[in-house]
Amino acid sequence: MSDPLWYKDAVFYELHVRAFQDGNGDGIGDFPGLTSRLDYLKELGVDCLWLLPFFPSPLRDDGYDVSDYRSIHPDYGTMADFECFLESAHAHGIRVIADFVMNHTSDQHPWFQAARRSPDSPYRDYYVWNDTDERYRDARIIFTDTEASNWTWDPMAKAYYWHRFFHHQPDLNLDNPTVRREVLDAMQFWLDRGLDGFRCDAVPYLFERDGTNCEGLPEAHAFLREVRRQIDDHYEGRILLAEANQWPTEVRPYFGDGDEFHMAFHFPLMPRMFLAIRHADRRPITDIFRHTPDLPSTCQWCLFLRNHDELTLETVSEEERRRLYHAYVPDPRMRLNVGIRRRLAPLLDNDRRKTELLTSLLFTLPGSPILYYGDEIGMGDNIYLGDRNGVRTPMQWTGDRNADFSRADTARLYLPMIVDPVYGYQSINVEAQLRTPSSMLNWMKRLIAARKKTRVFGRGTLRFLRPANESILAHVREHEGETILAVHNLSGAAQPAELDVREWVDHTPIELLGETRFPAVRERPYFVSLAPYGYYWFRLEPPAQSVATYGIEGNPL
């Protein structure tokens, strides 16, 4: 665990403690339960867990409304349970990062409760107050489905308070040095316990200034650099991952000169992958990388297909958004805010070929992939549950009662299990897939293992080839003399591809998943045919190394 750039090669796995495994039979997942499932995660090949918020919270926004930064939500166990989990995860070779919400708290946080009671409270200035709701009018409203304004009147405080998200999540006033110190102290509290970093929520919205859209202000970057410096000064190998749902050029400043975030999500890529596969056209993907700036050498993009939120469409054009809604939203209930609240498998019509193709893209494009819990077995969703709860249902371990997630009465589960005939836990569960060699789960394990054969996927440069067939996405990744050629057929029909790889003449393509040797590259275009939604990962071996040996073949007897 000593490589400071470990996150560049890592496969991340996002999960909610509440949803993964119930250890005490109360119907809610907890840290003892999660600890008991670490073997599974290790076997899957996961390097780092990203835990959704597990702090005390009224849970009106799935834990992103924190009411105490230094405790564990009692539903999830005790601090001792957390420490036991973290120690066990590290023993399994798995790092852990956690969500950290520095933009706002719950309105139930003692700071806010004290602040609203008196203008003289020392906590009053922990939040952003105003006598009217007229200030910062250029700031957009994010949750358009539920919030009419970024200001809410508090009758006790007799003032408006500022919130970029739900009205029950008042924004912290990070202009206040005491608040900044509180945030830093809270982060250090968890780092001292061994946490490997944070996924920092909503970082563009930390500060407010008149006449701006209140996003990505210089003051925010100054504060984030201070956070990074404090962490680097006191800890080794810890990371900061930014959630900034913006265009790549707008996210780029959050990396600073390698002195702010280590990682940030590449939000616009995700919907474009869905768009590309829908229209059998590589251009949505290649175009977005034209608009993706280079990063400092110690920084990395985080790539994802799905997560705990809706499939956000904020970073696509109106036209693209219409096409995506048309393609992926057959029922209006699947829409939420500016996005689609569905899991990966249902989005892709439960088509294993499409899932494999998109996952292959996720693993081969520049960045570190994040898997969302349950997507490795093709779990479904429940669009009849409110908000984004439909994609946050319990993990499906077996076909037994409650999918072996919990021994509680079924009615007591924090959310109902998926029970429909296609995605229900009787059909889709870990146990069944472990026993099926060709299952989605076993395929995912093989793919993760293949990705780990080389560092080129996490660290290599990117170059797109331009075959005439636009249903073919072919890209080359290179790192320290190693070359990977990835070829994807975005179409549902078999496709030919003629690739101009003369630069690697006499190299032998070795298909990474099967270690199959393909004919060597010659001066003419290299021809491959791909099955519908097919893909290849080729390692291009130079001629001198083409006959790889174990060293014992020459005289085995």
Add this chain to the structure above:
Amino acid sequence: MTTAPEQTDGVDIAIGVVTTGASPSVPTVVKVVQEGMLTHLGGLTAAIIHMDPTMPDEQAGQVEPIADGIRLIHARPAGAMATASGLDGWSESVRAVLGLSRRLHARAVVLLNADITSMTPVWIRGLAAPVLKDGGCAFVLPIYERGRYEGTLTQLFVAPLARALFGHQFWHPMADEFGCTGETAEFLLAQDIWTTDLARQGLEFWLPIGVAGGALTVAQSVLGPRVLNPTGPQPPLGSTVGRVAGALFSIAERHEAGWLDVRGSEPVAVLGAPPAPAKRSASVDPKRMIEGFLQGVRDLLPIWERILSPETLGDVLVLSEQATGEFRLTDSLWTRIVYDFLLAYRARVMYRSHIAQSLAPLYLGCAASLVLETRDRPDAAVAHAVERMARAFEAEKPYLVDRWR
């Protein structure tokens, strides 16, 4: 029947030189044999039998005088096709050499491979003299000088399995080259092995076991390095492992009465000082071997699930999660793997060739463990590890016998 001279005078020693296709090295071998005869076996007569299943009609049957008392006979196995090659042709050629030796009334028969470039006159003495001596042995196996990681398949699989099954501590239980008495040649010719798949695929493994099973004495003669002139690309390791495993498993099945009650093992006489490992540099790559093992785990798991016992498979899966530096496939686990494969081969749980070939990645794991354990240690550590492995095969034999019965 062999395409060979009708009338031949008797000789003391018949020396078979087997080739497949035109071999430029035959004159070199003939010269070595001539020197060996003159230097070490003076006064004895010899016939060098150049046996080649692809020999053209105009050459087959020719006899050339080489020196006083030594002649070269060109011959072709009966019925051999002009295109015969590889192992099939080799077993037919061996049979034909033995048959022609009988017609020559040879007191001793020596078999050589024309493609060996390291052969010296001492080899002739080493293979012929022990069987010519009154009260000598009936069959002589060679012991070669090897690099420390040469012959790992022999050291980790062939020798320990043959030793545990039949109780003979052979260094190199393969008669690619050998010497035997005329009586032993008669004995071998009388066996019903020659038309079997086993003869075509693994006669060299059967010969010492078949001889020892006939209560004939076997000795081992130290010859020196065995360097083959490469005649083509090396076969993939997987097919080599598959062929060897298939041959050994077939022998075990064919001769079950000869090993089920055998316990322990006995040394086999060694003529000459056992050689120290040669200092040839070998670029072994345990990391790549482990990758081969892991590839097997990924690709062959459904096959191994039908071959290995649940406990053995579980141990293999645990091993697949170990970091390279900590990777160790224990002697006990390898032994159980081999025994499970042997049992599955006997039970025909699937095509036998599939069973045998799917052993290859596991063998790579075993070989990687040997290298990782010993690469920074003296040569003696390799010998120690190999001996420890052989003892593990003996210790675990009841596991096999219980399930076999």
